[in-house]
Structure formats: C-alpha cells, structure tokens
Amino acid sequence: MTEKRVVITGMGVITSIGKNISEFKESLENGRLGISRIEGLDKYGELTVHVAGQVKDFKPTEMGMDAGSVRRSDRFSQFGICAAIQAMEQSGLKAGENIEPGRLGCYVGSGIGGMQTFIDQTLVMANEGARRVSPLFIPMMIGNLGAGNIAIKFNAQGPCLPVVSACATSTHAVGEAFRAIKYGMADAIITGGTEAAVNELAIGGFANMKALTTADDPAQACLPFDARRGGFVMAEGAGILVLEEYEHAVKRGAHIIAEVSGYGNTCDAYHYTAPRPDGTTTAAALSQALNEAGYKACEQLYINAHGTGTHMNDMCETKAIKLALGEDDARKAMISSTKSMHGHMLGATGAVELIASALALESGILPPTIGYKEPDPDCDLDYIPNTARKVQAEVALSSSLGFGGHNAAVALRRYNG
Numbered sequence: 454m455t456e457k458r459v460v461i462t463g464m465g466v467i468t469s470i471g472k473n474i475s476e477f478k479e480s481l482e483n484g485r486l487g488i489s490r491i492e493g494l495d496k497y498g499e500l501t502v503h504v505a506g507q508v509k510d511f512k513p514t515e516m517g518m519d520a521g522s523v524r525r526s527d528r529f530s531q532f533g534i535c536a537a538i539q540a541m542e543q544s545g546l547k548a549g550e551n552i553e554p555g556r557l558g559c560y561v562g563s564g565i566g567g568m569q570t571f572i573d574q575t576l577v578m579a580n581e582g583a584r585r586v587s588p589l590f591i592p593m594m595i596g597n598l599g600a601g602n603i604a605i606k607f608n609a610q611g612p613c614l615p616v617v618s619a620c621a622t623s624t625h626a627v628g629e630a631f632r633a634i635k636y637g638m639a640d641a642i643i644t645g646g647t648e649a650a651v652n653e654l655a656i657g658g659f660a661n662m663k664a665l666t667t668a669d670d671p672a673q674a675c676l677p678f679d680a681r682r683g684g685f686v687m688a689e690g691a692g693i694l695v696l697e698e699y700e701h702a703v704k705r706g707a708h709i710i711a712e713v714s715g716y717g718n719t720c721d722a723y724h725y726t727a728p729r730p731d732g733t734t735t736a737a738a739l740s741q742a743l744n745e746a747g748y749k750a751c752e753q754l755y756i757n758a759h760g761t762g763t764h765m766n767d768m769c770e771t772k773a774i775k776l777a778l779g780e781d782d783a784r785k786a787m788i789s790s791t792k793s794m795h796g797h798m799l800g801a802t803g804a805v806e807l808i809a810s811a812l813a814l815e816s817g818i819l820p821p822t823i824g825y826k827e828p829d830p831d832c833d834l835d836y837i838p839n840t841a842r843k844v845q846a847e848v849a850l851s852s853s854l855g856f857g858g859h860n861a862a863v864a865l866r867r868y869n870g
Contacts, residue, residue: 454637455637457637458699458712459713460696460702460709460713462544462641463539463542463546463710464540464695464811465535465691465692465693466536467508467532467536468690469489469507470486471487472516473539474808477812481791483841485794486672488672488674488675488795490504491505491651494653500653502659503668504668504669505656506688506690508690516535518531525593526602527570529565529568529647531649532647532649532690532691533561533602533647535691536647537607539693543695544707546695552640554608557607557610557611558630559607559609560612560616560630560644561645562600562623562625562646562800563596563599563615563646565596565648565655566594566595567598568650570590572652596615597615603643603693604643611638612639614629616629621855622853623644623801623805624806624852625718625803626803627696628863629716630642630644630696632716640701642696644804645691645694645807647801650687651689665686668683673824677790677822677836678760679825682829684762685763685792686796688796688802690805691798691804696713710811710812712866713864714746714864715741715746716861718861722734728765728770735860736772736774739862752848753844753845753848754778754785755787755788755848756774756787756789757788757791757849759853775834791806803853809851811865814847814867819841819846821841822836845867848865849865850865
C-alpha cells in the first residue's frame, strides 16, 4: 500500500485567548492570559476553585450557526461547529465541489460531551419528573454528536470517528485522522476536539480529587513546570483542523500550513488517574511520533508539552522527554505549555495545542510558558519562560496525556513544498 503525505489546510479555534486563529496567534505570541475568575457558576453552591479559562462573549449565530441549530445543541457542540466553520473556510474544501462527500471524513472527539445538558435535564427529572425530560436530551448530551453535527454541516459522508480518551482525546483524533488519510481511507478529514465542562459538577469532581489549583489570582493559577505549581486550571473551547492528502491539496491550489508526519499512541497500564512515574510509556509515544516523522537530532525541535501544572504530570513528562530524546538532545529541545495561557480544555486541548504548534512552525515564533518564575530541580529543561522566542523550528511535537493512562503524540514538519 502506497503511503500518502498528509498536510494541514485549515484550522479553527474557540478558546479563552481567541475565538479565531488570528486572535489566538496574537495571544500566543504576546503571552496573553485567558484565565480569569469564574463567572456565572454560583447556582448550586460554593466552589473551592475560583479560576477557569472560560470563553467569553461567545455568539454562535454570529459565527455561522443558525438559531435553530444553536437551540438544539449543547455548548460543546456549538464550540466544535463554530471552530469547524473557520477551519473549512480556510481550507476552501466543499463537499460535492472539490472533494467527494464520501472522501471527506470527520474525526472530532469530546472527553465529556454535553455535561451541562446532562446537569440541566437531571434537575428537570428530579424536580418535575421523567416525563418532563426534553426529547432533545440524548442528542444534545452524547459525546459523538460533536462529530455528527459537524459531519452534517459539511456533508462529510466518509469515515467518522468520535474519539474519547479523556485529555488525550483530540490528539488521538488527529493522529487517527492522519493514519486514515496516509493509508488512503479518505482525501480529507475534519478533526480535533471540543469541550464545555466548566460547570459546578465537573469542577467539584476534579477539585475533590485535588487535581485543580485553588489559587485566587488568575496570574498565579496555572504554573507548568514551576516549583510553585499546585494543579491544573479547567478551561473550555474547541480546536479543529482540516487534514488533507498532499496531492489532493496541491492539485486544488490549497494553502498548506504544515505537514503531519508522525503519531504515537501508548497506554501506561498503571493507574486510572496518575501517570506512570518512570515516564517510559509516555516516552514511547513521543518516540513513535518522532520516528515516523523521520526526526533527526540535528533538527530544531519544538515541543508543545501536555504541561498541566500538576506536580506529577510535569515531573513525569520531563522524564519522558529525556528518555525519548536522550539527556543531551532533551536539553536542546525548546518546550512550552500553552495551557499557562488558555488553561486545560480536557478533550479539546490537544487539538488546540497542535494548532499552536502548526502556527509556531509557520511563523517561526515559539509560544512561551507564562507565569514561570521558580525552577523545579525535577523539571530542568528549556520551557521557553514568559516570552515568545523567534526561532525557526523544523519539527514540532505535541503531546497529550489522559486519565486511564492514555498517551498521544503528533509530530508536525514545517512545510517546505
């Protein structure tokens, strides 16, 4: 079987630091903080967590959705559709015009799905009885409808795979889309992730397992690789990419942003929330992606780390990078966690960070880890502290690690024609 090249021809985001690619890119390059005091979550009692990466002033009807679709969709689905509209507009693909509907796929995942709909309708049942539950409850709540609604919107009749692997969801989705195009199962795939879980139930659950920061000051809340780190910051949003077979993209004159060149997928098989302490299985996923990409140690490498700002994740991820690259080459790699700006979007975060990586390769500007002040002896690599760095990287690697031990990594190459 002939292996095909795979490129990115479209991208779209909905995040706390930008609701389109140009805003998002500007925020990354300027180290803009999108984390703020939580708004609108005082309905069900007092929270011990005070900050989040919320999407403010989100108006889906001004971004291409009709009012009826908005009413029938949970917020997570709305984020995904609006990001997909951006990505498809940038790509220029239109099913039935320049791509066959059966050759256009949709691999969009969500770690949690329509959680706000689940909360709202549970309260309806508890207070008014099961007969009052909305007939739209199931299609608004189930996690696969992010992909389903996007496929409907763009008549994508090809392969459709809504991945669910917690915080690794959208990195796995992009990796599986890459493989599907590489081996000829589609000419293009709309891929990524979407999440809207900034609510009392999700925050209460994560907070009670001591995963979230309890910092009051948004600027001191998400501190990846810093000795002061104390937990991650919940966020919401979506990241959608259009992956396309290289010859198909060239033939229609598409703008190519970056090339997808490698994918790694392993499992810790260790614990349902904690990472494997020695970092070996995460390192294996990083190595798989880099090896498939043909990465050489002499190439300039940028890593967009999972970098959650939890004690164990950052320490274990640092170990994994050293194992994957070797101690000397790990110290040459330039690493950042953009979660320090936009927070942790759970199932959407990997795709958003891949978009950040693609932008870094195209622009030659590597985004920083903001808020970094106190080095940790267990995290002793180059984390691009506080200020973006103008360096032309040739390869970018984005990693995501999810509860259940899911490790995913996707490697990109700068597009040179």
